[in-house]
Amino acid sequence: MTAIDGAALLNEVEAFHRRFNVFPTEAAFVAVALWDAHAHLLDCFDSTPRIAFLSPEPGSGKTRALEIVETLVPQPMTAVNASAAALFRSVSAGNGKPTILFDEIDTVFGPKAGDNEELRGFLNAGHRRTGVTYRCIGDGGQQTVQAFPSYCAVAVAGLGSLPDTIMSRAVVIRMRRRARNEKVEPFRARVHEAEGHKLRDRLATWAEQSRASVVGAWPEMPEGVTDRPADVWEPLLAIADAAGGDWPDRAREACVTLVTASKVNDKGSLGVRLLTDLRDHVMTGIDRLPTVAILDRLNALDDAPWADLHGKPLDNRRLSRMLAEYMTADNEPIASRNIKTAGSVLKGYYAADLSDAWARYCPPPPESPLPPLPGTENVA
Numbered sequence: 001m002t003a004i005d006g007a008a009l010l011n012e013v014e015a016f017h018r019r020f021n022v023f024p025t026e027a028a029f030v031a032v033a034l035w036d037a038h039a040h041l042l043d044c045f046d047s048t049p050r051i052a053f054l055s056p057e058p059g060s061g062k063t064r065a066l067e068i069v070e071t072l073v074p075q076p077m078t079a080v081n082a083s084a085a086a087l088f089r090s091v092s093a094g095n096g097k098p099t100i101l102f103d104e105i106d107t108v109f110g111p112k113a114g115d116n117e118e119l120r121g122f123l124n125a126g127h128r129r130t131g132v133t134y135r136c137i138g139d140g141g142q143q144t145v146q147a148f149p150s151y152c153a154v155a156v157a158g159l160g161s162l163p164d165t166i167m168s169r170a171v172v173i174r175m176r177r178r179a180r181n182e183k184v185e186p187f188r189a190r191v192h193e194a195e196g197h198k199l200r201d202r203l204a205t206w207a208e209q210s211r212a213s214v215v216g217a218w219p220e221m222p223e224g225v226t227d228r229p230a231d232v233w234e235p236l237l238a239i240a241d242a243a244g245g246d247w248p249d250r251a252r253e254a255c256v257t258l259v260t261a262s263k264v265n266d267k268g269s270l271g272v273r274l275l276t277d278l279r280d281h282v283m284t285g286i287d288r289l290p291t292v293a294i295l296d297r298l299n300a301l302d303d304a305p306w307a308d309l310h311g312k313p314l315d316n317r318r319l320s321r322m323l324a325e326y327m328t329a330d331n332e333p334i335a336s337r338n339i340k341t342a343g344s345v346l347k348g349y350y351a352a353d354l355s356d357a358w359a360r361y362c363p364p365p366p367e368s369p370l371p372p373l374p375g376t377e378n379v380a
Helices: 006-020 026-044 062-072 084-091 117-125 189-214 227-243 247-265 270-282 291-300 316-323 351-361
Strands: 050-055 076-079 099-102 132-137 144-149 154-159 170-174 288-290 337-341 344-350
Touching: 006 026, 006 062, 006 189, 006 227, 006 247, 026 050, 026 062, 026 170, 026 189, 026 227, 026 247, 050 062, 062 076, 062 099, 062 154, 062 189, 076 084, 084 099, 084 117, 084 132, 084 144, 117 132, 170 227, 170 247, 189 227, 227 247, 270 291, 270 316, 270 351, 288 291, 288 337, 291 316, 291 344, 344 351
Parallel strands: 050 154, 050 170, 076 099, 099 154
Antiparallel strands: 132 144, 288 344, 337 344
16 A cells, blocks of 8 residues: 655645635644544544634634534534434444534533533543543333443534633634635535545545554643643644654644633633732732722723623622632631721731732733732842
């Protein structure tokens, strides 16, 4: 069998996407082509990144992106409003893992969709090769617990955002509507599916030829890419290294670009957002502040959720409850303390109590390090 040039093949896959998709960055084209290829080598990795095509408005090319991906990946399974039970039974059926393509994911996780913990759990568990979903099978008293493997490649498309647990496991492509000067070729399924399938078959052949170089690979990560982002990108960088050519360099550039973009868009949990806003907007250069002043400042922030938390502004009880989830440097829950003011004593918070949580949970300050507390500048 003639050896396939992996770099040239990935170039063709990328060019196929470019005919029909307008992605927001060059990094997105690189990531999607690598993701298509990684689906053919899923069993070589400890984890699989989800790829998420998200946009604020309809008509941004999300569904078209999934349609092109569908022609290039093994055993595509289009899932719209599919139940968790149907998905995990399909994945564990034993006749090859499907690549799940979930369009309109906002109908599952959007603000009006209600809770979908079962499906969310399936998507989270399936990120890892060891991921399983446990279910009771049988009738009445004859039921037994059975583990259904959940590990599979998943691509999703939808409006808005996704739960943090899924976003942190995904390569996120922020789609947008085409500008008037951005042209794409009309996708005609009867013609172009066959072209995509030829590329898919060649990807499958290349995957078999490259398996030995991918199994157990530990690709070098770009500086600063660690923890969960490293888990997400490790399979894609391993694919790029196996393909060769300029793909290893392009993949790492794309990795840095998209990981950096995800950090900009990621506000973290509500608790981390609270800590960060306290550090950057409320208590900058201040060593203590009464609770009433903290609430006034938080609720006055324009680009923040505090003035409208489920229809009500943040109050002192919720502030106290949220901060108590975090610890001081002495491993005590953060709590309000007495602050002496002119003629009275008010409850409030000290920056010294918050500093350990700031250092552990908050992203780096946007411009400069946190200023030292008054009176501590010369303390060794």
